[in-house]
Amino acid sequence: xxxxxxxxxxxxxxxxxxxxxxxxxxxxxxxxxxxxxxxxxxxxxxxxxxxxxxxxx
Amino acid sequence: xxxxxxxxxxxxxxxxxxxxxxxxxxxxxxxxxxxxxxxxxxxxxxxxxxxxxxxxxxxxxxxxxxxxxxxxxxxxxxxxxxxxxxxxxxxxxxxxxxxxxxxxxxxxxxxxxxxxxxxxxxxxxxxxxxxxxxxxxxxxxxxxxxxxxxxxxxxxxxxxxxxxxxxxxxxxxxxxxxxxxxxxxxxxxxxxxxxxxxxxxxxxxxxxxxxxxxxxxxxxxxxxxxxxxxxxxxx
Numbered sequence: 375x376x377x378x379x380x381x382x383x384x385x386x387x388x389x390x391x392x393x394x395x396x397x398x399x400x401x402x403x404x405x406x407x408x409x410x411x412x413x414x415x416x417x418x419x420x421x422x423x424x425x426x427x428x429x430x431x
Numbered sequence: 432x433x434x435x436x437x438x439x440x441x442x443x444x445x446x447x448x449x450x451x452x453x454x455x456x457x458x459x460x461x462x463x464x465x466x467x468x469x470x471x472x473x474x475x476x477x478x479x480x481x482x483x484x485x486x487x488x489x490x491x492x493x494x495x496x497x498x499x500x501x502x503x504x505x506x507x508x509x510x511x512x513x514x515x516x517x518x519x520x521x522x523x524x525x526x527x528x529x530x531x532x533x534x535x536x537x538x539x540x541x542x543x544x545x546x547x548x549x550x551x552x553x554x555x556x557x558x559x560x561x562x563x564x565x566x567x568x569x570x571x572x573x574x575x576x577x578x579x580x581x582x583x584x585x586x587x588x589x590x591x592x593x594x595x596x597x598x599x600x601x602x603x604x605x606x607x608x609x610x611x612x613x614x615x616x617x618x619x620x621x622x623x624x625x626x627x628x629x630x631x632x633x634x635x636x637x638x639x640x641x642x643x644x645x646x647x648x649x650x651x652x653x654x655x656x657x658x659x660x661x662x663x664x665x666x
Contacts, residue, residue: 382468385538389471389531390452393478396527397635404642411649418656 437641444634451631454624462621468538471531473625476608477632478528479553482521483590485636486560489517493583496576508651511576514583515567516643520636522560529557540603547603548596556593559586 455473462469492514499507532550533543544550563582567575597604598611608617617625 379466382466382538385534386467386470389534390474392530392534393474393527396523396530397639400523401639401642404639404646408642408646408649411646411653414653415649418653 440634441638444631444638447627447631447634451624451628454627459621459624465539468535471535473628474632475528475531475535476625477629478524478531480629481632481636482524482528483594484633485517485521485524485640486556486587486590487517488640489514489521489560489563489583490587492517493580493587496580497584500577509648511580512644512647512651514580515564515647516640518560518563518583519643520639522557522564523639524632524636525553525557525560529553536603545603548600549593549602549604552589552593552596556586556589559589 451473455470459470459473461467492510492512495510496507496514499510536545537543559582563579563586566582567579570578597607606612606615608615616622
């Protein structure tokens, strides 16, 4: 294999790896954001229930 | 039910991506002139097609927001979420495609970047949508959505300019492979793998778009709940 072909192969591999890094990184960021939202929603619900209980006492 | 459909769609998308990769690496022949580096086309062009599609979705969402914001606030909020999701996924796709283009250019032309018509108009498109996202992230106040919608509409005007740039100006970037001069096009042995990769990347992008829209709708609901709670507390 000549050096130019080896370099082409390395560039192609790097391009594909970078693409998947970017795409999966974004998916991971979205998943983290979604998870944080779910936790916030659960906390708000618990706080609301506590406040309702206090108001009833 | 919705969750099952989404899971099924995600599974089909992953299968398509794996199939697309197989087609790009093992089925498509090595280009006679450029060698293996040409295989970047199976990611580079579908990513740009995706970016254009998602910016167009952002445009539709922006128009929808402006059209419905007074008459149907709920529709307007959903349209705004589509506008944001389209812009964000479009920026991810456009950034990725620009990086791949730069790597391809380094091997094919010997340079990472040049101020050619196609590259420059694409960079401007990318900058417009990055500024759109920065505005949405850092600006505050009731007019942010309206201003973002206006920017989204004007930003989309650059899409046809990017598309036409290498037809109007013959500079460094190659002439269009599809829809170009007579004799342009791709051999069938490469066209089939290319088609699979376009399908796979669009399916992937739509998956991200749906997720981003869902997250933004949840954000809007939390913001509405918080506003209602503040109102109740002050009364």
